[in-house]
Amino acid sequence: PRTIRIAAAQVGAVHLNDTRQNTLQRLICLLEEASSKGAQVVLFPECTFTTFFPRHFISDEAELESFFEHGDIMTADNTRGLFDKAKELSIDICVGFAEATNDGEHYNTCVYYHAKTGSLLSKYRKVHLPGDVEPFEDPEATNQLEKRYFKPGDLGFKAFRVPDLTDATPERGEPIFGMMICNDRRWAEAWRCLGLQGIEVVFCGYNTAGFAPHLWGTSTDQDPKEADAMALFHHKLVMQAHSYTNSCFSVSAARCGWDDGKYNLIAGSTIVGPDGKIIAESATNEDEIIITDCNLDDCRAGKTRTFNFGRHRRTEHYSIITLQ
Numbered sequence: 001p002r003t004i005r006i007a008a009a010q011v012g013a014v015h016l017n018d019t020r021q022n023t024l025q026r027l028i029c030l031l032e033e034a035s036s037k038g039a040q041v042v043l044f045p046e047c048t049f050t051t052f053f054p055r056h057f058i059s060d061e062a063e064l065e066s067f068f069e070h071g072d073i074m075t076a077d078n079t080r081g082l083f084d085k086a087k088e089l090s091i092d093i094c095v096g097f098a099e100a101t102n103d104g105e106h107y108n109t110c111v112y113y114h115a116k117t118g119s120l121l122s123k124y125r126k127v128h129l130p131g132d133v134e135p136f137e138d139p140e141a142t143n144q145l146e147k148r149y150f151k152p153g154d155l156g157f158k159a160f161r162v163p164d165l166t167d168a169t170p171e172r173g174e175p176i177f178g179m180m181i182c183n184d185r186r187w188a189e190a191w192r193c194l195g196l197q198g199i200e201v202v203f204c205g206y207n208t209a210g211f212a213p214h215l216w217g218t219s220t221d222q223d224p225k226e227a228d229a230m231a232l233f234h235h236k237l238v239m240q241a242h243s244y245t246n247s248c249f250s251v252s253a254a255r256c257g258w259d260d261g262k263y264n265l266i267a268g269s270t271i272v273g274p275d276g277k278i279i280a281e282s283a284t285n286e287d288e289i290i291i292t293d294c295n296l297d298d299c300r301a302g303k304t305r306t307f308n309f310g311r312h313r314r315t316e317h318y319s320i321i322t323l324q
């Protein structure tokens with residue numbers, strides 16, 4: 001069988017003043033724990049290496065740049081330790097980070113690192129950037145300034161094959177993986193772009209505010225408990241529904257907990273099967289590994305029957321989706 005042991009590394013609170021070395025060390029510990037449990041691939045969250053800085057209005061350019069990764073993510077001082085450890089343990093990792101390019105552009109990015117070859121097999125830049133360009137007037141509001149700090153991703157939704165994880169069979173080939181980042185998971189279009197490429201596992205790291213009344217705008221968002229439960233419900237709803245309608249596994253990893261004791265991010269890291277059921281789920285809002293075996297052949301039933309795209313889709317009615 002084409003079975004892969006996949007883990008999500010949930011990362012608890014990361015405060016504004018936490019040192020990068022301390023955060024990096026926590027990520028390495030999580031990777032070691034996943035390795036001791038036999039993981040072959042580990043997903044880390046969105047913007048893994050720092051606190052989720054888009055909640056803050058940062059006007060000082062140098063301070064803002066300090067949250068971004070510059071240069072080669074595999075060898076830069078602030079991030080190298082995780083990639084070196086992945087190589088040492090022979091585990092592939094998918095990890096999110098704030099990317100500053102040599103041309104001075106900024107993206108919300110993740111990469112898939114293939115341990116055996118020590119190389120990046122794929123890079124994805126977040127397409128759906130939530131939030132605003134301008135901060136809220138209320139100084140107490142939690143901002144989501146992704147539209148200010150990042151450019152929309154320019155790499156599309158590209159599935160990719162990953163060697164060395166399973167014994168490839170001639171008729172199925174190597175596993176087909178794809179990546180999205182946080183808000184992307186709410187968009188059926190993102191999933192379908194991957195689904196149409198025969199995706200078998202979708203990886204998605206996230207930072208989702210549990211209580212941020214200015215952001216969500218729903219009737220439940222004034223009560224912190226209700227708001228948190230609703231955000232968690234919507235997270236699971238989209239992961240389960242879209243895994244089902246694209247007949248694929250999905251893995252999600254939260255950056256969660258109370259950053260600075262003040263900003264609540266939901267937990268709820270999950271691994272979902274192609275039938276839409278949750279197979280593994282985090283139990284805390286702290287650093288935690290969830291892990292399970294995924295038999296990719298379980299994707300076949302959906303892909304050949306109910307969601308056989310070639311037989312059942314009616315593309316003549318879908319053109320409205322790509323009109324402006």
Ligand code: CDT
Nearest residue numbers: 130144182183207208215216
């Ligand atoms: N990081 C990220 O994309 N967070 C968003 C928050 C929504 S803003 C209302 C999310 O979709 O989870």
